[in-house]
Amino acid sequence: MRIILINPPLDSVIRDGHVDPVTSYLFYNSAPLGLLYIAAVLERRGDTVACVDAAAELLDIPRTVQRIVDFAPDIIGIGSTTVVFDGAVELAKRLKEALPAVPVVLGGYHVTLLPEEAMQHGCFDVGVIHEGEHTMLELVEHYEGQRALEDIEGIVYRRDDGAVHHTPHRKTFRKLDELPFPARHLLPPNLYKPVPVDEHAMPKFAMVTSRGCPHACAFCQKSRTGYRSRSPVAVVDEIEHLVRDFGVRDIAFVDSLFCANKRRVMAICDEIIRRGVKVSWTCSSRVEVVDKEMLQRMKDAGCWRTRFGIESGSDQVLDFISKGITKEKIRNAITWAHEVGLRPKAFFMVGHMPDTHETIQETINFAKSIPLHDVTVQINTLLPRTPQMEIWEREGEKWGRVINETTSEKSFWEPTFVPWGLEPDDLIRYHRQFYREFYFRPVTLARHLEGIESWRDVAKYVQASNLFSFLFYNAEKPSLGMVRNFVKTMVKGGEAQARAEAHEYVG
Ligand code: B12
Ligand code: SF4
Structure with a gap:
């Protein structure tokens, strides 16, 4: 057919x-x-x-x-x-x-x-x-x-x-090794362009080595979806296929949780090293499942970045969203990853149900206090069938109000749920402020400068200037004023300055 x-x-x-x-x-x-x-x-x-x-x-x-x-x-x-x-x-x-x-x-x-x-x-x-x-x-x-x-x-x-008729539930498929590799030849490979800070070597392809997630974070739709994984041999077979048939030089493992099982991760790394595959890669992790030995082996096998879901720098909020981690565990994992050279990146959200001005500022301060290389910050959005949505349906009004019922492309970047004590504009402001306070620091700049090895690296930052102006200033295009502000802030090294200026640009 x-x-x-x-x-x-x-x-x-x-x-x-x-x-x-x-x-x-x-x-x-x-x-x-x-x-x-x-x-x-x-x-x-x-x-x-x-x-x-x-x-x-x-x-x-x-x-x-x-x-x-x-x-x-x-x-x-x-x-x-x-x-x-x-x-x-x-x-x-x-x-x-x-x-x-x-x-x-x-x-x-x-x-x-x-x-x-x-x-x-x-x-x-x-x-x-x-x-x-x-x-x-x-x-x-x-x-x-x-x-x-x-x-x-x-x-x-x-x-x-x-x-609408439902047929009986299909049993979860466990033998992932039996599946063929994704039919990547059906799409033009040059369609996909990573965010500049995630671009390490091109071509970069995505790959998945496991399905589901055993954890239960309140905001996430992968919460308790039954974890299954492919064998290390099958994983490295696909890596070799990408390198051989598509000339791939960098791979993003987009599993919900690549690092779920230390033994499997170590075996994948050993197999990459044993076969001598020349490729770099990144993966997702949780802070409590890694240790320094594992991170070092990942680095030896070509990993250049680990992505961690941290979400908040307040233990009270982390507890509420059932993240199952503490600030201490976060600090340890990020420090180890940095020490072995894995350029850790973390995901954060502002606007969790119990968030206040204080917890958001605590989160920004915490992000700056650990050796992270990059952050992605989003505004919390209540998605269907998440534990967080169940809390909203049960006792939502205790926590805040939904100001936009629809989920659209703008969700995660524009407020949809706003906790009591905060206004929608506060969330937009904190979102931009987070980026500015994190990136407008000599230490972050130095970490990025270390990664610049060619004019191509410089060009990718220039190309992404519209993304940066959106994230830092809420503006679609960069202006001379923004560049001036950036330089001024860097020279002063003043994060309070970045905070103050964030107000000027909230559109
Ligand atoms: C890689 C990834 C991306 C990539 C590629 C997305 C893509 N279209 O595959 C990029 C970076 C582009 C992306 C973008 C976004 N993503 Co994304 N992404 C993922 C991630 C990490 C892996 C997806 C993946 O490849 N899984 C492996 C494959 C094998 O599984 P699968 O995609 O589920 O496909 C199976 C079934 O869904 C089904 N199926 C899928 N399509 C079809 C079609 C037909 C006809 C049939 C029969 C079956 C079928 O069969 C597939 C094979 O078994 C997932 C989380 C996760 N681990 O699944 C989040 C996830 C899908 N993303 C999510 C979100 C929210 C986004 C963004 C809005 C960005 C953001 N703010 O986070 C955008 C939206 C993009 C869009 N066009 O809709 C949410 C989606 C929640 C939701 N209810 O919609 C997820 C689930 C993350 C989460 N935990 O909440 N994402
Ligand atoms: S946020 Fe990550 S660890 Fe938590 S349930 Fe979702 S996929 Fe699992």
Whole structure:
């Protein structure tokens, strides 16, 4: 059969024809591996598969529809997260006009989390819950006339009377080594561009070595999703495939938690070293699962950065969001990572339910007090089916108010939930202030200067100046005034100055 798989267009492209700097860096800096895994199992079956990453190609709806029509598919698959779901709906509606006889299958996070709501739109024929490889194979058999829809586990569909029907839950697939490598040849590799501070060597590809997460952080949708991992040999086989067949020089392991199991991580590192694979890589971790021996082995095997979810610098907030870590554990892990040369990066959020002016400032101060090389800061957003959303539904008004019910591309960068005692503008201001106080310091600048080895490195910072001006000043484009302020702040080395100036630029 002919099957086309789509990463849907971005709202801002549909609406305005362009994207802002944050979206441009954070919404399509790596390939949609979920779609590519599905493509790979279909190709292995003998189907003819195409993949269109409309988000990365900045396609609007008509151009995406045209690409799909040109392919003349028998089945269309769309994978959607929550924040791009509106675009997925609009696309599916237009496809129902252009190709009314072709079934549209929806997969990915949003339909998994909110199946009833997703199927209400009437433009999707079937929704696939959770991981889709085996379900999609069975759906193709259904459309070939070999299998009844109601016999396929893990789907939702609308019955003739309009009611949404759920089939029984599909057992979690554990034998990840049996899956083929993602069909990366279906997408142009040069589409994906990392954020400048994450660009180490190009080409850089994403890869995933495990699925799910055993932890239960309150804001996260991967909370308690059952951890499974691939064997070290299979992992390094894929690394070699990327190096050999795509010339890859840097890999981002995008597992929810790459470092979940020390023995496995050590075995992967040993296998990379044993085979002499020449590649650098980065991965995600939690502070309490690493020790110095493990970090050193990772460094020896080519790791150049570890990413840690820290989220807050207040023990009380960390406790509330069930992060299961303390400031002491954070300090130890970040110090070890820095000492072995792993250039640690951390994720933080402002606007946690119990956040106050004091806890946010405590978080900013804490981030500056540990040897981090980079930070990503987002504004807390209540996503469906997270423990945090359950708290909101149970006792939300005790903690704050929701000022914007919709989740969109701007969520995480514009306030949607605001804790009592804070105003929406406070969150925007602290968000920018966090970046400015962290980056406008001689020590951070020095860490970045150490990483500059060529004119190409300089060029990547210049290219990203619009992202920096957005993060530091809430402005779409850099101006001379901003550069002057930056230099002034660096010369004074005064973080209070950075704090004061943050107010001037809140737009
Ligand atoms: C890598 C990554 C990215 C990459 C690539 C995204 C992509 N399209 O794959 C980039 C950097 C671009 C990205 C951006 C964003 N991300 Co992101 N990202 C991830 C991450 C870490 C890994 C995704 C991955 O490759 N998983 C491995 C593959 C194999 O699994 P999978 O994607 O789930 O795919 C399976 C199923 O979902 C299903 N499936 C998926 N698509 C389809 C399609 C069909 C037709 C079918 C049948 C099935 C199906 O089958 C797949 C194979 O089993 C996840 C967390 C995680 N560990 O999963 C967050 C995650 C997906 N991201 C998230 C978010 C919020 C974002 C951003 C909004 C940025 C931000 N503020 O954090 C943007 C939104 C981008 C967008 N276009 O929607 C959330 C999504 C929450 C939600 N409800 O939507 C997640 C879950 C993180 C989290 N813990 O909350 N992300
Ligand atoms: S934030 Fe990370 S550790 Fe916590 S539940 Fe999500 S994926 Fe797991």
